[in-house]
Amino acid sequence: MTIFLIVLLTALVFEYINGFHDAANAIATVVSTKVLTPRQAITLAAVFNLVGALAGTAVASTIGKGLVDTNVVTMVTIFSGLTGAIIWNLLTWWLGLPSSSSHALIGGLCGAAVASAGNDWGVLRWATTDAKGAAAGLWPKVVLPMISSPLAGFFGGALLMFLLTMMIHRLRPRVVNNLFGKLQLVSAGFMAHSHGSNDAQKTMGIIALALFTGTKSGAFKNLPDWLSFLRTPEFVVDKWVIFTCAFVMAAGTTAGGWRIIRTMGHKMVKLQPVHGFAAETTAAVIIQIASNYGIPVSTTHVISTSIMGVGAAKRFGAVKWGVVEKIIWAWVFTLPVCALIGFLTQHLCSYLGYH
Numbered sequence: 292m293t294i295f296l297i298v299l300l301t302a303l304v305f306e307y308i309n310g311f312h313d314a315a316n317a318i319a320t321v322v323s324t325k326v327l328t329p330r331q332a333i334t335l336a337a338v339f340n341l342v343g344a345l346a347g348t349a350v351a352s353t354i355g356k357g358l359v360d361t362n363v364v365t366m367v368t369i370f371s372g373l374t375g376a377i378i379w380n381l382l383t384w385w386l387g388l389p390s391s392s393s394h395a396l397i398g399g400l401c402g403a404a405v406a407s408a409g410n411d412w413g414v415l416r417w418a419t420t421d422a423k424g425a426a427a428g429l430w431p432k433v434v435l436p437m438i439s440s441p442l443a444g445f446f447g448g449a450l451l452m453f454l455l456t457m458m459i460h461r462l463r464p465r466v467v468n469n470l471f472g473k474l475q476l477v478s479a480g481f482m483a484h485s486h487g488s489n490d491a492q493k494t495m496g497i498i499a500l501a502l503f504t505g506t507k508s509g510a511f512k513n514l515p516d517w518l519s520f521l522r523t524p525e526f527v528v529d530k531w532v533i534f535t536c537a538f539v540m541a542a543g544t545t546a547g548g549w550r551i552i553r554t555m556g557h558k559m560v561k562l563q564p565v566h567g568f569a570a571e572t573t574a575a576v577i578i579q580i581a582s583n584y585g586i587p588v589s590t591t592h593v594i595s596t597s598i599m600g601v602g603a604a605k606r607f608g609a610v611k612w613g614v615v616e617k618i619i620w621a622w623v624f625t626l627p628v629c630a631l632i633g634f635l636t637q638h639l640c641s642y643l644g645y646h
Contacts, residue, residue: 295511302497305376312383324475335476339487346484369500373396375402406634488582496528
């Protein structure tokens with residue numbers, strides 16, 4: 292029970308960090324275009340992150356039972372995976388690099404699971420099918436979307452920006468800014484809702500996995516009646532888990548994340564309201580579709596490439612490709628570094644006698 296409480300606290304710490312680390316995903320453009328003040332934008336993001344987090348559990352199920360063999364997962368495995376994700380998130384936040392909390396968590400969990408199974412890579416579910424016969428596992432649900440979703444963000448953002456430019460090219464700049472300043476309130480809210488519907492569910496899946504693991508191992512069999520809600524003989528995401536993760540992510544969002552906001556909102560491309568609207572709308576649609584299919588995409592990757600696509604449609608040289616290169620390197624290293632940290636943490640815990 293003590294180990295479970297440590298795992299639960301660690302998961303909520305990750306969720307809080309995810310809130311302020313990825314808050315920039317929803318509000319960087321609306322702040323940089325001066326449509327909202329930073330405080331107003333954070334409030335908007337927190338509210339819609341909360342609403343989005345309550346929208347479903349498809350992504351939670353993918354994270355909790357669709358990526359690794361749950362038979363080798365212990366409380367310490369989950370703790371080790373979360374540790375890898377937290378360390379990476381704090382490092383990239385300090386450097387102001389918009390990396391993926393999703394891939395950090397997936398990498399940490401996979402690395403810890405391999406170590407927990409005695410360095411057996413066979414515990415990773417690369418390609419399986421779910422109960423409905425749909426493709427599942429790391430390859431279709433993580434690796435392919437890791438490549439396809441940023442590409443969709445880039446080309447989708449560029450296409451939408453091109454179409455908007457064709458529609459508004461005869462309007463005065465002042466009219467355009469006023470119009471899209473209002474529309475950007477809608478797109479920023481939509482983006483925040485999509486972020487909540489995908490990212491908050493990842494921690495829900497981890498906590499649900501911890502509850503299932505604790506019940507299966509017998510750790511909860513002597514619990515008093517008032518704690519009987521912790522017993523989870525089958526993998527399900529309980530209502531209290533959903534609400535807890537939603538509120539913790541919303542609280543984390545209110546903490547801001549200004550280092551990453553500056554990178555995304557100012558350093559990559561100089562944005563006007565129409566550009567912010569195009570980038571946010573493109574990213575929100577892609578993330579919402581992924582959430583409906585239980586695919587844990589990186590909101591960071593999608594909104595970043597959408598901003599790049601919008602900037603490239605404006606003028607290819609408008610994108611500061613040197614900054615983009617640093618961001619992409621952070622993306623490349625996220626999975627392997629977090630897997631390594633999770634792997635080493637699991638072995639360290641085993642060496643200290645915790646299994």
